[in-house]
Amino acid sequence: MPAQTHVTATINGEPVQFLCEPRQSLLECLRDILGMTGTKEGCNDGNCGSCTIVFDGRIVTSCLVLGVEARGKEISTIEGIARGNRLHPLQQAFLENAALQCGICTPGFIVAAKALLDQEPEPDEERIRFWLANNLCRCTGYDKIVRAVEQAAAVCKQEAAR
């Protein structure tokens, strides 16, 4: 059995430590070691976006990051999006707009879309489509996803104005 490395990181604001093999991806560490299965695997080669997380302020596909690279990093995942008992406006908008069907790509879309809204509160349709082009959805045809992000942007803007 290969030697394991000790990694400490901050995940969704909480300090976390785990042991992993150097060959294990961060996606594997989240899912198989930490039990955080909300981040999904669709391709394991960086092309579908289902495993999207925020890694030190940037969105990345966690299948292309090694677990050992997480040492000392700030990480956000789908499990950290809701505000306690309350859904984030993006999550609520996905539900109200029927922006998911099977739901496997949904965590990746929500994490990616939140990163967009955090830095650009008023993206237009083209910008949303460009930003989300890293995330594949095979069920919806994207129409309702784009509309959900537009609606969430409007809600976030209202909340910020309060």
Place this chain on the structure above:
Amino acid sequence: MSAKAYSVIGTRPIRHDGADKVTGRALYGADFTAAGLLHGAIVRSPHAHARIKSIDTTRALAFPGVKAVVTSADFPETAERMVDLGEGDTPLSYARGNVLAIDKVLYRGHAVAAVAAASPHVAEEAAALIDVVYERLPCVLTAPEAMLESAPQLHDGKSNLASQFQHVLGDAAKGFAEADVVVEREFNTATVHQGYIEPHNATALWNNDGRVHVWCSTQGSFVVRDCTALILDIPVSRVKVTPMEIGGGFGGKIPVYLEPVAALLSKKSGRPVKIVMTRKDCFEATGPTPGSFMRVKIGATKDGRITAAQAYLAFEAGAYPGAMVGPAGMTVFAPYDIPNAVVDGFDVVVNKPSTAAYRAPGAPNAAFATESVIDELAQKLGIDPIEFRLKNAAKEGTRRVDGPKFRRIGCVEVLEAMKNHPHYSAPLGGPNRGRGVAVGFWFNVGLQSSATLNVNADGTVNLVEGSTDIGGTRTSIAMQAAEVLGIPVADVNPSVADTDSVGFTAVTGGSRTTFATGWAAYEAAQDVVRQMKQRAAKLWEVEAAAVSFDSGVFTSGGRKLTFKELADQLPATGGPVVGSATVNPRGVGGSFAGNIVDVEVDPETGKTTILRFTAVQDVGKAIHPSYVEGQMQGGSVQGIGWALNEEYFMGADGTMMNSSFLDYRMPTALDLPMIDTCIVEVANPGHPFGVRGVGEANIVPPTPAIANAIERATGVRMTRLPMSPPTVMEALWSAGN
């Protein structure tokens, strides 16, 4: 159109499993874990066609951390017989052979052996230590080539032409003689994949009591149960399947690939074993949809009446018989009332993965051919393409070439909605642009479903059903129960149960779930109402027949109890009320879909951009319009991918050259406009709420609608899918542009 006023049906509630799915809490197959879990890896053939000379597992078994190795030699010895795997009869050896190769490998990626080990990485390393000696054989990759006498034979002693059929209606020769204009063309379509985002997965535990428990993502938990039992030759009563959430299927998650292998590994190791496919495995070794070669000929009179039609359909089944050419033959001319027609279909085995269903399987291929020829005929006759279709549209009583007469259908209504849609008369607004239209048909299926409703004391009900939920069907089924019970849909709590806990329910497929399982829920709710009337009668000391029920309120004389009030009195009137029902409905209503699409073709690169897209579909009755629109949009976009980019690039040696999502180019958000939807509701007289089913017909018209739009934009008629930039450039060059 259905005019009845409903309180729940037609509304847009938030789906019951929604919160779980937007927070990451929903558990899909790969999320399952168990104490002592081992991980499996599959050894796959590097050759498209070879004889297995030997398999040596010694080195793998000696590798630290390896707990078990299996090959097809581990299947029990069973005499050859025909078995039904949910999609027709097949020899047991074929069913087993596709799970673990027996004697020969028939496609690259064909499973040969499997390893279970302490971690996925160890299993992968050990799999590489299994020594397989192959005798390579020449491979054959297309139906026309595989049908040649000289072609390499996949199944020893059996022709590559696994089966063929002919449908004849009227006298085609006479019909063509009556035609003023005849158009005949040949078409080719590439192999494409369903492209569900979640890879196949399965965990199995062969318990010490001899019972097998499977957790997996599947379109049909009972199909997994029955197939696993057949392949392993154990009684179905010894297999329990717990369906996890499923990340897309589109027909591709009906067959079993991993479940029997995980079960065998578990039997040998005494531990639960999980296997998850890689994306490459999904492309190379699951069931894509057939590539096809087709020839379609249609004749019409000067005034636009179709007199005859003929189709030759040769479909690639992949390694084992069963290409979806049958449904292609049923749908190829379905939108039209054609007096004389002949259809020849050929199911041909080739050295590619064994094909499976993909959303309206067979129909998009056939419609690409027919609707392109129809468009060309309309052009030659100088008739508007929608008018030409309307003149010949199928309606109630029209006989299809494969025999059945249509009941009430909405083909005309779909075409009228297209004609009247503002999109159809909007200006195109630029050069190199064209507008295309097309229609398509899918017959939908019924099949068996079961549902149970448990009434809670607080007036809510728990709905137990067996249809795995791929797109919000928990809610579309619950809505039908709520409508009958006169309660809010939030008061129905649906769950998808394991195979020990609910009656037999067929696959989530064939556009059947809202139709058939919804009907089972409707009947179960009727059962609840009947029993609760008896309870009210008991309380009021009247005959049950004297109790009425309407909009959630029981009445008799001047007395009245709401559903909720009566639910609270069940313990005092005889105990719990459980309503249940099973159905195997016959009243299936087929669905027509149509598209209007505007494209712009870049004359420098051949790239086609979708500028505007309108999807029209007769759904019978939209139970939850948002999810109906979602099906229409999703099917349309899969059709757009099929039309413009998606294909298996096959090397001459049978290797798929583009087995990743980078190179197998599915549409992204940036490739598309909004997809406008237009729901047409021609109630299906065969369903209590008029439901037809919406899942599939929407993928049928996009490929020809886009081909027809490209023709209007460039003057060049595309006869090959996908119409990718190089293919379009080649066509433009050969046309002298």
